[in-house]
Amino acid sequence: MSNDPSLYLTWDSDSQRQEAYAQTSDNIQAYEGIQRSSAYSRKTNFIDIEPSRSVRSSFLRSDYDAFRPGESVSNKQKRIIKQCMQAYDKVGIIRNVIDLMSDFSSQGLVLVHPNKTIEKFYRKWWQEIGGVDRSERFLNYLYRCGNVVVRRHTAKINRQQEKNLRNSLAADVKIETLKVSKREIPWSYDFINPLAVDIKNNGSQMVGKPEFVLNLSKNSYEALVKTDNSPNTIFKTLPLDIQKRLQNGDRKIPLDPENVQMFYYKKDDWLLWANPMIYAILDDIIMLEKMKLADVAALDGAISNVRLWTVGDLDHKIIPTKAAINKLRDILASNVGGGTMDLVWGPELKFTESQSQVYKFLGGDKYQPVLTSIYAGLGIPPTLTGASSGGGYSNNFVSLKTLIERLEYGREVLSQFWRHEIKIVQKAMGFRLPAEIHFDSIILSDEAAQKKLLMDLADRDIISQETLLERLS
Numbered sequence: 212m213s214n215d216p217s218l219y220l221t222w223d224s225d226s227q228r229q230e231a232y233a234q235t236s237d238n239i240q241a242y243e244g245i246q247r248s249s250a251y252s253r254k255t256n257f258i259d260i261e262p263s264r265s266v267r268s269s270f271l272r273s274d275y276d277a278f279r280p281g282e283s284v285s286n287k288q289k290r291i292i293k294q295c296m297q298a299y300d301k302v303g304i305i306r307n308v309i310d311l312m313s314d315f316s317s318q319g320l321v322l323v324h325p326n327k328t329i330e331k332f333y334r335k336w337w338q339e340i341g342g343v344d345r346s347e348r349f350l351n352y353l354y355r356c357g358n359v360v361v362r363r364h365t366a367k368i369n370r371q372q373e374k375n376l377r378n379s380l381a382a383d384v385k386i387e388t389l390k391v392s393k394r395e396i397p398w399s400y401d402f403i404n405p406l407a408v409d410i411k412n413n414g415s416q417m418v419g420k421p422e423f424v425l426n427l428s429k430n431s432y433e434a435l436v437k438t439d440n441s442p443n444t445i446f447k448t449l450p451l452d453i454q455k456r457l458q459n460g461d462r463k464i465p466l467d468p469e470n471v472q473m474f475y476y477k478k479d480d481w482l483l484w485a486n487p488m489i490y491a492i493l494d495d496i497i498m499l500e501k502m503k504l505a506d507v508a509a510l511d512g513a514i515s516n517v518r519l520w521t522v523g524d525l526d527h528k529i530i531p532t533k534a535a536i537n538k539l540r541d542i543l544a545s546n547v548g549g550g551t552m553d554l555v556w557g558p559e560l561k562f563t564e565s566q567s568q569v570y571k572f573l574g575g576d577k578y579q580p581v582l583t584s585i586y587a588g589l590g591i592p593p594t595l596t597g598a599s600s601g602g603g604y605s606n607n608f609v610s611l612k613t614l615i616e617r618l619e620y621g622r623e624v625l626s627q628f629w630r631h632e633i634k635i636v637q638k639a640m641g642f643r644l645p646a647e648i649h650f651d652s653i654i655l656s657d658e659a660a661q662k663k664l665l666m667d668l669a670d671r672d673i674i675s676q677e678t679l680l681e682r683l684s
Contacts (some may be wrong), residue, residue: 319651357487
């Protein structure tokens with residue numbers, strides 16, 4: 212062996228080559244930046260099903276989801292609802308569209324009654340219960356979760372309070388919440404997270420009305436029980452039967468069917484819960500988020516270069532020792548960068564530099580198909596979003612019609628809820644007729660045709676002049 216034995220080893224025969232390899236067997240520890248990855252294969256395959264014959268295994272969406280459970284869409288309804296709620300919270304596109312749909316559908320909702328005095332009562336009651344806000348929240352949960360759980364709280368009013376409501380003086384009315392049925396009207400509404408509600412008997416929907424229970428989490432239960440001895444706590448405001456259940460360790464609280472209502476977004480009769488509207492585009496949302504993560508990862512190495520230093524030359528029977536590798540590493544580490552480095556070495560050193568091409572990956576073009584799929588799933592034509600300049604009139608009309616029908620469906624479900632509540636007020640107060648629900652736009656279609664229809668109805672005395680002015684204002 213020749214050359215510098217402390218840095219390199221060479222050989223002239225096979226025996227000397229084996230000796231050189233043996234002396235440098237631990238050199239691999241001097242190299243850094245080497246990563247190893249192991250691949251996993253499915254336990255079930257079709258390799259060698261016959262002599263010298265194999266069949267390639269299938270690769271379906273279920274196979275992909277099995278190895279990446281964090282990117283999979285669940286097939287359990289409660290988890291589907293949770294994923295849709297998370298998509299609304301984290302994805303700006305989904306949040307903006309859902310908020311737009313709920314705001315637009317609930318816009319201009321008012322109560323109308325033939326008797327102006329009773330109409331003042333209804334409108335003041337509507338103001339006191341926060342009807343505008345409750346309507347917007349109702350539609351937002353309907354489009355977001357697909358399942359709306361509404362709990363009603365009632366209050367008893369006397370004749371003087373009723374008179375104040377009729378005279379629009381309800382700001383001075385003090386309402387006491389009492390458990391009575393006569394002259395008892397709905398006074399507040401709150402919404403329960405559908406993830407916290409379970410069906411007591413899953414088969415009850417086949418034989419009758421399902422029974423719902425509120426499933427308290429461990430933290431919520433402990434927070435209520437630990438404060439049961441303190442005055443002026445939330446625990447003291449709960450009904451006595453619920454307080455007893457909590458004190459007995461029961462975390463499943465039955466919901467009163469008289470004051471709790473369930474509403475669904477196009478639920479199939481054989482399902483316990485409705486699948487939210489966002490469920491159909493969860494795969495596209497996951498793809499969008501994954502592409503964003505890819506951009507973030509690519510940006511970390513956008514300006515990185517890889518430089519390869521090769522020490523030794525096996526073709527010329529020159530192999531470096533650990534001392535040679537460490538010497539080069541020390542020289543490279545002593546260079547702080549930002550300038551030219553002068554390196555004195557022999558012909559056995561080679562240098563290769565590789566520059567990143569990440570700029571070819573970064574950009575917005577790759578997002579376009581995914582965004583188009585998301586908008587199409589929500590019923591918004593691509594031409595309205597600026598994502599596409601083509602598409603044709605028929606496709607855009609169908610997409611816009613889908614969005615309009617969804618808004619109309621949400622209004623109908625909301626109207627169904629309020630008609631029931633208005634009926635309760637009518638019976639409790641002894642009114643002859645219930646109030647009617649009116650929106651700014653009766654139908655979400657051509658505005659010019661709608662205004663012409665209103666004027667024709669007014670000319671034929673089918674609607675009053677006040678209604679016409681209210682609609683056109």
